[in-house]
Amino acid sequence: MFYSLNAYIDETESQCIVFDMKYMLDFGFFKKSQILFNFFRIIITDIFRYSQLTFQVPYMIFRKGVMQWKLFQILAMILFFNMPIIANQYCLRRQVKIKSIIRGNYKNVLHIQNGALISSKSSNKFYGGNNGICLKDAAYITSIYQWCQQGYSIVLVFLQKYELNTLKIWFWDGDNRIYRIKIYTQLESQETQIYDGFTKSVFTISFPDQVVSGVRILNVAGNTYNTHLHLIKIEASYKL
Numbered sequence: 343m344f345y346s347l348n349a350y351i352d353e354t355e356s357q358c359i360v361f362d363m364k365y366m367l368d369f370g371f372f373k374k375s376q377i378l379f380n381f382f383r384i385i386i387t388d389i390f391r392y393s394q395l396t397f398q399v400p401y402m403i404f405r406k407g408v409m410q411w412k413l414f415q416i417l418a419m420i421l422f423f424n425m426p427i428i429a430n431q432y433c434l435r436r437q438v439k440i441k442s443i444i445r446g447n448y449k450n451v452l453h454i455q456n457g458a459l460i461s462s463k464s465s466n467k468f469y470g471g472n473n474g475i476c477l478k479d480a481a482y483i484t485s486i487y488q489w490c491q492q493g494y495s496i497v498l499v500f501l502q503k504y505e506l507n508t509l510k511i512w513f514w515d516g517d518n519r520i521y522r523i524k525i526y527t528q529l530e531s532q533e534t535q536i537y538d539g540f541t542k543s544v545f546t547i548s549f550p551d552q553v554v555s556g557v558r559i560l561n562v563a564g565n566t567y568n569t570h571l572h573l574i575k576i577e578a579s580y581k582l
Contacts, residue, residue, distance in 0.1 A: 445580035457501030514572030522563035528556035
């Protein structure tokens with residue numbers, strides 16, 4: 343039976359990650375060097391299959407010569423001493439992949455194709471019908487947009503929770519009007535205010551990294567022409 347070696351690697355954001363030697367062999371952590379991969383497979387298989395982890399010299403290996411067995415021992419020791427490095431590289435790659443997923447692969451997650459929803463649809467208006475939603479791709483058609491009255495909000499909900507730090511909002515800018523707004527990030531039933539002030543046209547805000555499930559834009563006092571908040575498009579992402 344092939345021996346399965348479990349090494350517990352301490353990471354910054356978790357107690358431990360189990361690294362299994364058989365996964366290293368079966369899924370090709372040595373694929374970049376096929377010779378090294380086959381070489382270590384032979385060594386590990388011989389040592390663990392015949393010595394049964396007691397490190398007693400089996401007859402089959404002993405008769406090949408003491409020098410050959412010593413070479414096996416040295417190579418096995420080199421492998422074991424380097425296991426933490428190999429395991430750490432695996433865990434780092436895994437951590438990078440997981441972070442990319444929870445950060446939306448560093449792309450815009452506020453898009454209808456990504457499952458984002460407008461939970462405030464009953465109190466919002468859509469100039470241009472469904473084409474007026476702020477989750478659309480056609481951002482350069484300024485004649486269609488989403489809007490709400492003073493005191494109301496435009497609330498957007500993600501398909502899942504993401505770790506984000508950037509919002510980019512395009513307000514209707516057919517003239518030089520300025521909007522008075524507040525912006526909140528949402529996580530389940532809690533809100534965090536990330537902006538309170540005036541804005542116009544294309545507006546980008548960066549905020550501390552945080553896990554969010556939605557965004558709310560409050561129309562505090564309309565704009566310099568009327569009491570409406572007009573939104574053409576909004577994007578949410580994680581920027582490195």
